[in-house]
Amino acid sequence: MDLVEALAGYEPRTEAEAADVARVRALLGPGGDPWARSTPLHATASALIVHPPTGRALLRWHARQRAWLQVGGHADPGEADPLAVALREGHEETGLDDLVPWPDGGVVHVVVVAVPAGGDEPAHEHADIRFLLATGTPEAARPEKPGAELRWLSIVDAQAATSEPNVRETLARAGRLLG
Numbered sequence: 001m002d003l004v005e006a007l008a009g010y011e012p013r014t015e016a017e018a019a020d021v022a023r024v025r026a027l028l029g030p031g032g033d034p035w036a037r038s039t040p041l042h043a044t045a046s047a048l049i050v051h052p053p054t055g056r057a058l059l060r061w062h063a064r065q066r067a068w069l070q071v072g073g074h075a076d077p078g079e080a081d082p083l084a085v086a087l088r089e090g091h092e093e094t095g096l097d098d099l100v101p102w103p104d105g106g107v108v109h110v111v112v113v114a115v116p117a118g119g120d121e122p123a124h125e126h127a128d129i130r131f132l133l134a135t136g137t138p139e140a141a142r143p144e145k146p147g148a149e150l151r152w153l154s155i156v157d158a159q160a161a162t163s164e165p166n167v168r169e170t171l172a173r174a175g176r177l178l179g
Contacts, residue, residue: 002080003027003034003043006129010107013173020112024127034127035075041112044126045085046072047133048174049094049141050102055178057158057171058141060093061149064118068151068162070130070170082107082129090133094150095142102134108173111166130170132177 007025012018027034027043034043048070049058059068071093075085083105090099109130117123135141141150153161155175159168 001083003082003129006082006107007110010110012110017110020127021110023112024110024129027127035080037074039124040122041125041127042074043082043129044072044074045082045089045129045131046070047086047090047099047131048108048170049090049096049099049133049135050174050178051136051138051152052102052134052178054138055175056138056152056154057174058094058135058138059151059153059158059161060143061147061151063147064116065164067164067167068158069164069167072128072130083131086129086131087133093144093148095144096135096137096140098135098137098140099133100135102132103177105131108132108177109166109170111169113164113166132174 012021036042060071062069072086072089079085087099111128113126113128115124115126138152143150155171159171
């Protein structure tokens, strides 16, 4: 599944999300690479990892953004499937080897987020395509590096932990699906 296929039947839920989806679709023109990190706006893929039996979600501390967020990031060279990117990133950032798309592998949220400058990288924007992934082994989660702490939280506690309104919205969508 490429980005065009992932967004084919996706229906934005708010006016702000509709505007973000329109910006992402504008990246999909002929000859362009929506994943190219050299452009000021480029696609990323992320996932909120959930443990459905307990209704908990996993958040990761992102030092650059100074916030508790979902896992995810950039496509590697040659990658074009946003769900595959989210699965790879989820495994790399948590060590969880049993991640599966949940409940159905569809996009759950699309949001354009500002990323501050860091190192040699100027400030830019991520067109983030978000999914839900489930694990059956939450106790196996391990941070990928020092300073990238992981926390399993109820949806309500996760919403309180993050400073990002767009992440709170992703959590709310997950909460409705978790029941």
